[in-house]
Amino acid sequence: QQPVQSPQAVILREGEDAVINCSSSKALYSVHWYRQKHGEAPVFLMILLKGGEQKGHEKISASFNEKKQQSSLYLTASQLSYSGTYFCGTEYRGNTDKLIFGTGTRLQVFP
């Protein structure tokens, strides 16, 4: 039931771009994105509610393709502060009272 994230890990130099994908086998109502730094609580980035919707947060944006049941997180011109583990969380149609998280993508940005 967990959504599948890919890749599992990404290593970047500052200024490089990355894409993190999240896909589900079940029909989605919404997709959430969170970032967790080591030893800290996850922090909310954004929610995508509609098919094809895109949102932005600093230089981080995301898309949600409802038909394909997937979402992608785009990190452009990465900064050192972007390092952490990114999780997508999904709400399924007909069961929107809980959030199911993916296994996470670990992102490391080096100078």
Add this chain to the structure above:
Amino acid sequence: DGGITQSPKYLFRKEGQNVTLSCEQNLNHDAMYWYRQDPGQGLRLIYYSQIVNDFQKGDIAEGYSVSREKKESFPLTVTSAQKNPTAFYLCASSVTAAGTGELFFGEGSRLTVL
């Protein structure tokens, strides 16, 4: 400041002992959640509650119990029936129960079974 407080931050217990993790929020949120985090497995939902005196099982509820006697409190008990309880436990809350809004997380409790 409003937020979610989890305690204790670190906890050690012997096999066969029950332990209760505390979660308190002063955000006036209706919904509260417990997640377990293990390396490589992400966050897995244990229990959630949308309203006082009501809660539902998540994906991995076996060996755990909860209560929701007050809106601001959602303690989790890890019982001796939980086969592999060593993990990082995160409590979260959201404004509404009718569809999940943004989740606000506590700092977590790390449980180690000796």
